[in-house]
Amino acid sequence: MTSPTDQRSSARLPRFESGLPELDAILGGGLAEGASYVVQGSPGTGKTILANQICFAQAAQGRKSLYLTLMSESFSQMFAFLGSLDFFDLTRIPEYIYYASAYPTLRDEGIDALLHLIVQEIRERRPSLLVFDGFLAIGEFLDPERRDNEFRRFLNELGALAAQNRITILLLTNSDRGPSSPEYTMIDGWIELLDDLSPHQPRRELVVHKHRGSPILRGRHEYRIASPGLVVYPRIDADAPAREPAALSAAGSHSRSPARLTTGIAGLDAMLGGGIPAGTTTAVVGPTGSGKTTVGLHFLAAATPAEPALFVGFFESAARLTAKAAGIGLDLEPLVEAGTVRILRIPPVGPLIDEIGWRIVEAVEASGARRVVIDGLAETCRSLADEARLRCFLDALDDRLVGLGASVVHTREVPDLLFPTSLATGQFFAVVDNTLLLHYALSGYAVERRATLLKVRDSDFDHHGRAFRITGNGLVLDTAADGGDAQGNAADTARSGPGDVG
Structure with a gap:
């Protein structure tokens, strides 16, 4: 029959x-x-x-x-x-x-x-x-x-x-x-x-x-x-696969703790509870010069043959990027030569929004990257689509990359130099799993940089902001949490941050 x-x-x-x-x-x-x-x-x-x-x-x-x-x-x-x-x-x-x-x-x-x-x-x-x-x-x-x-x-x-x-x-x-x-x-x-x-x-x-x-x-x-x-x-959000939950640790399928990837920054790993949950997307946000790309370079430099990495940028050449990494004590050249790290530069003017998305997807497929850093994607695509379309695009792109086994770190510039009272760019922050805010703060007559975690999906984390410095040996976080009224207010805002950013 x-x-x-x-x-x-x-x-x-x-x-x-x-x-x-x-x-x-x-x-x-x-x-x-x-x-x-x-x-x-x-x-x-x-x-x-x-x-x-x-x-x-x-x-x-x-x-x-x-x-x-x-x-x-x-x-x-x-x-x-x-x-x-x-x-x-x-x-x-x-x-x-x-x-x-x-x-x-x-x-x-x-x-x-x-x-x-x-x-x-x-x-x-x-x-x-x-x-x-x-x-x-x-x-x-x-x-x-x-x-x-x-x-x-x-x-x-x-x-x-x-x-x-x-x-x-x-x-x-x-x-x-x-x-x-x-x-x-x-x-x-x-x-x-x-x-x-x-x-x-x-x-x-x-x-x-x-x-x-x-x-x-x-x-x-x-x-x-x-x-x-x-x-x-084709629209990258057409028929995009649903994002799978973060990979479970090797402790067993009954464990509720996801496997972690080191950020390459010991203090940040400690704030995250052991590193970035594998199979998640992270936004590193902050004003110009706050260290967003530096965090991405640390994540990149932690790549291994078992965890190859891809850096996608729009403004800096590979030579300039490796030189920048060398200036903070990160030697990317051997990793690039070995194929463990790949650097892809996409011109910021000319490509279409879905063209950019598919180039990133194809690069991840070709390299097998498990660590992906995308530097300035939202800023580059802002003129290519309206807010609703941009949000769909970013969400679908991350779904595809996570589906390929990658953990993704985005950098995103925000205008506020100090701790912002709100993050209005909700089309971006609502679609990522984890958010790290880098910002400036006044310490007496001095200006210092601080890092504050706003959210880590399905995981507890250190809610206190910490001062950090960018040195010849990389990004170094202070071990002591911020104190004082201003810092306490920042920490309180950080706890409510996920609601503010969607």
């Missing part, structure tokens, strides 16, 4: 890879054989590039494509533009990709002759993919009183042709007609390319509005047009 699950599996249309793995993931597994799709977008959004990119990816696998157009652009002109892209290979034309203009047939003989031409070309070329560029131009040659009915008939016959011959059809259009139009209601999938020209951060975005029978990744996914063609970055 065939089970309902088996029946559903057998009824599911076979998929094929588009040549863009990220697009396939957004589509829930790739394009379906025998299905028809509308690819919509204003001029310049990359529709023609995307369609050709898919055609050449099929050619590389020995599959044929038929590219029909109703556009006025000549193929020689199109090839000249495509020639700058990595995927373009003139030797694949016409054996694997055949280009033809259908405009003269439609203009001189009408829509039925156009359908006949398509059938003839399919029989002769035997393609697995049909691209029809500018297909809405058909409407210009239809009787206005019968236009919608005739257009529905054309789409219906085209869809039947695709299903019978197991041909996937891409219908390209720059029309902005509403979603109730026949081209959107009768097809199997609808992909839209958007060009957001916001003055502070122009971006291109891809949206899959519809894909029958597929668990699509919803939302706007950023992309750029570069030498490989369209490079798509």
